[in-house]
Amino acid sequence: MGGKYVEKSVSTRNLSLLSKARNHLKAIMLGAKLFIRPIRITYRYPIVKEIPQEGYRGFIVLDDQKCIGCSLCARICPASAMKMFQPQEKKLRPAINYERCVFCGYCVDICPENALKHARTHDVVFESGESMLYIGEKFTVDPDTQLLTGNVRMYRVKVDDKRGLIYEPIR
Numbered sequence: 001m002g003g004k005y006v007e008k009s010v011s012t013r014n015l016s017l018l019s020k021a022r023n024h025l026k027a028i029m030l031g032a033k034l035f036i037r038p039i040r041i042t043y044r045y046p047i048v049k050e051i052p053q054e055g056y057r058g059f060i061v062l063d064d065q066k067c068i069g070c071s072l073c074a075r076i077c078p079a080s081a082m083k084m085f086q087p088q089e090k091k092l093r094p095a096i097n098y099e100r101c102v103f104c105g106y107c108v109d110i111c112p113e114n115a116l117k118h119a120r121t122h123d124v125v126f127e128s129g130e131s132m133l134y135i136g137e138k139f140t141v142d143p144d145t146q147l148l149t150g151n152v153r154m155y156r157v158k159v160d161d162k163r164g165l166i167y168e169p170i171r
Ligand code: SF4
Pocket: 060, 076, 077, 078, 079, 080, 081, 082, 096, 100, 101, 102, 103, 104, 105, 106, 107, 108
């Protein structure tokens, strides 16, 4: 196949003087607009936090009262992050290792008792590998309750046709 692909850069395009002046003016106007009214695309974490939309697949919380210890969540986990364990004289319960979890949500979807749910929290700092293992009572604490009562400003991200991503304050 013959043919030649020739890419013309902006500088080599045959623009008239008037077009060039118009483009320069547009760029200057845009710069002035952003200087007067800057569009923030970042926020001051952790003073300001983003609340993900409903249905966000954040951390997973176990409702110990609902769990029947069937092990389906551990069996379906593609990353071997969910494992069953049985503390002495207690019932068989799942535990999750966030070092391995890929947040696919299979475990939540397959649970026949709705004993697992996703929290909307996704930003947690771990100090060690061991602290990423959620076992026993630790796995039953909903991180959203801490997030929603914390002394932080909260925003929800929205897509605006003209301005792109915008942060709508919700608290
Ligand atoms: S979310 Fe996915 S990877 Fe994480 S524990 Fe559940 S099934 Fe495993």
